[in-house]
Amino acid sequence: MEAIATIPLEEDTSTKRFRAKRDAILAAAAEAINEQSAKGMTFADVARRVGLNTTSVTYYFKRKEDLAAACFEYTLEKLLAMLDESLAEATPQARVAKYLSLNMIRLARIQRGEETPFAILSDLRAMEDPVLGRLMTGWREVFRKTRSLWGPATNRAQTDLHGGRAHVLLENTFWLPVWLNRYEPDQYDRVEERLMDVFAHGIAGRDARWNPTLIDLAHDEPEPGREAFLLAATRLINELGYRGASVQKIASELNVTKGSFYHHLDAKDDLVLACYKRSLDTVADAQRLSDERGGSHWERLSGTIATLLDVQFSERGPLLRTTALSGLPGDARRAMVDRSNRIARRFAGTMSDGIAEGSIRPVDPLVASQALMAMQNAAFDMRKWASTMSRERAIGYYASTLAFGLFDDRVLGQ
Numbered sequence: 001m002e003a004i005a006t007i008p009l010e011e012d013t014s015t016k017r018f019r020a021k022r023d024a025i026l027a028a029a030a031e032a033i034n035e036q037s038a039k040g041m042t043f044a045d046v047a048r049r050v051g052l053n054t055t056s057v058t059y060y061f062k063r064k065e066d067l068a069a070a071c072f073e074y075t076l077e078k079l080l081a082m083l084d085e086s087l088a089e090a091t092p093q094a095r096v097a098k099y100l101s102l103n104m105i106r107l108a109r110i111q112r113g114e115e116t117p118f119a120i121l122s123d124l125r126a127m128e129d130p131v132l133g134r135l136m137t138g139w140r141e142v143f144r145k146t147r148s149l150w151g152p153a154t155n156r157a158q159t160d161l162h163g164g165r166a167h168v169l170l171e172n173t174f175w176l177p178v179w180l181n182r183y184e185p186d187q188y189d190r191v192e193e194r195l196m197d198v199f200a201h202g203i204a205g206r207d208a209r210w211n212p213t214l215i216d217l218a219h220d221e222p223e224p225g226r227e228a229f230l231l232a233a234t235r236l237i238n239e240l241g242y243r244g245a246s247v248q249k250i251a252s253e254l255n256v257t258k259g260s261f262y263h264h265l266d267a268k269d270d271l272v273l274a275c276y277k278r279s280l281d282t283v284a285d286a287q288r289l290s291d292e293r294g295g296s297h298w299e300r301l302s303g304t305i306a307t308l309l310d311v312q313f314s315e316r317g318p319l320l321r322t323t324a325l326s327g328l329p330g331d332a333r334r335a336m337v338d339r340s341n342r343i344a345r346r347f348a349g350t351m352s353d354g355i356a357e358g359s360i361r362p363v364d365p366l367v368a369s370q371a372l373m374a375m376q377n378a379a380f381d382m383r384k385w386a387s388t389m390s391r392e393r394a395i396g397y398y399a400s401t402l403a404f405g406l407f408d409d410r411v412l413g414q
Contacts, residue, residue, distance in 0.1 A: 022060050024050050027116035030071045037241050038068040038123035069131045071119035076138040078118055082106075083145040093407055095149040096169060097196055103173045104192045110177075111185050120174060122321065126241040146170055150407075157412055160389065161397050167382055168375050168401040169199070175374035178322070194364035198371050202405035203351065205359045208298045210396055210403060210411065212306035215289045217282060227278075234275045234320045238380050247271075269332065272320075276336050279319035280343060283308060283376075287346050297354030301347070302403065305376060309395045312379035313386040322377055344369045368402075375402055 028049035032041040043064060047054045061067035086099040109115040124135050146166040153159040172195070183191055204210075232253045240249070250271070286307045290300040311317040322340065347369035354360030379398060386394035400411040 021050075025052075025057055025060055025067070026071055026074055029067050030074075030117055030119040033068065033071055033119045033123065034117060037126075038072075038119075039126060039241065041068060043067075065127065065131060068119075068123075069127065069135065072121060072124055072127070072135050073138065075118040075121060076135070076142055079142045080138075080145060083142065083149070086149060087145065092150045093200060096199060096406060099146075099149065099169070100173065100192060100196055100199070103176060104188055107177060107180055108185060108188050111181075117177065123241040125239055143167075143170070158409075160385070161400070161409070161412060163385055164382065164398045165401050165406045167378065167385075168398070169406065171378035172199075172371055172374045175370065175377075179370045191367060194367040195371060198363055198368050198402060199406045201361060202400075202403050202408065203301070203360055203363055203368055203372075204298055204403050205354070205361055208302075208359055208403075210302065210400065210414065212299070212302040212395075212399075213293075214310055215286050215293070215303055215307040217285055217289070217307065217311070230271075230275050230278050231316070233271055234279065234318060237272065237275060238318055238321050269329065273332055273336070275320045277339075280336070280339050282311060282319060283343050284346075287343070287350075291350075296359040297350050297357060298359035301350050301354065301360070302399070304347075304350075305372065305399050305403070306395050308376045309379050309398055310391065312376065313383050313391060313394055318380035318383070319377065321380060340373070344373050347372050371402055375399075 025046060028046045029041060031049060032045050036045075041064065043054045043057050046067070047057045050057070057067075061070065082099060082102045085102060086095045089095045089098050106115060110117050121139065124139060125132070127135055143163075143166055146169060147159075147162045149169075150162045150165060153162055180188070180191065233250045236250055236253055286304045290304045290307075293300070293303070295303075308319070312319060322337075345366075348365035351360050351363065351365040351368055355362050355365070375398075382394075382398060386398070389397075396411050396414060400408065404410060
């Protein structure tokens with residue numbers, strides 16, 4: 001009997017060791033993906049992070065693509081589990097609050113070293129079929145469940161609005177790790193409360209209305225053709241990630257030779273920096289021109305938001321997603337993040353002045369500005385959604401998520 005009893009125990013121990021080693025490899029790979037992108041991750045780097053040799057990693061995952069896919073699948077599984085738990089709550093607001101809380105708990109555990117970050121999904125579309133098809137099916141299920149936090153829609157307009165809300169909620173929780181490290185861990189509860197306040201009630205003051213006037217961002221090109229070049233590159237980088245958008249693909253998109261690429265820029269890193277600078281210049285121009293035009297601070301803020309969403313949804317867009325920075329060298333990345341932070345602080349300043357004059361609700365401007373940055377930066381992904389309705393309606397629906405909150409339906413009546 002004793003000999004028989006030891007067999008399953010040994011098998012169980014062996015299985016646990018296998019799973020523990022596999023989980024450690026997945027955690028290291030997720031770190032590498034978040035720092036270098038899925039295409040930039042290497043077996044050698046993952047092995048070094050875990051303290052193994054490369055051959056040991058290939059025992060668990062035969063190809064790098066298999067390892068990246070497993071990381072993304074793990075992220076999707078975790079998101080679905082959090083959404084399932086949130087859906088058990090009774091009301092849309094309670095479900096959103098629960099989902100935000102679960103994300104904050106996870107980030108606090110990561111900060112304490114009790115859990116490892118999961119791979120961000122920005123590079124998911126750079127994967128290739130058949131893996132891409134499987135991953136996109138998982139992502140669509142995540143989006144569908146997020147949208148269902150608001151309950152069943154009674155008509156197409158409500159479905160569209162719930163879709164915009166789901167996207168803004170997801171992107172804000174994905175953006176949280178970027179700026180939460182500016183707060184001490186004992187302030188996480190406060191951040192969660194202030195962010196949920198924005199989600200629940202929005203930014204606009206009690207008497208504010210959504211009636212923005214778009215800002216004219218047209219200007220002369222200092223170098224003819226460069227704007228079109230950067231625009232095409234931005235689209236591809238947003239769709240395929242930093243590593244997925246090769247120089248050859250960018251050149252093909254513009255129907256030019258690789259030599260023409262190097263006429264504009266010396267290296268691919270220069271390209272990403274130029275695209276990012278163009279995007280940040282666009283945001284900064286909108287803020288500056290809005291201030292020069294004057295009006296209440298809500299009018300300035302809503303005009304800036306509407307203009308940037310118009311850019312994101314139009315052919316003259318998009319703006320480069322911040323996730324493209326993961327492939328850049330550290331110094332270049334930090335410089336762009338610093339510029340992004342200055343832009344966020346200008347949003348915060350506008351909100352502070354608006355709170356003082358009464359056109360904007362008493363929100364935490366630093367928290368609310370980061371929510372705005374996430375919303376406008378990720379709007380590129382919703383251009384297909386926006387194309388199913390008038391531009392004005394798409395902008396109004398999408399902007400209402402933070403202007404009036406995730407549970408205010410007034411935009412449906414406009």
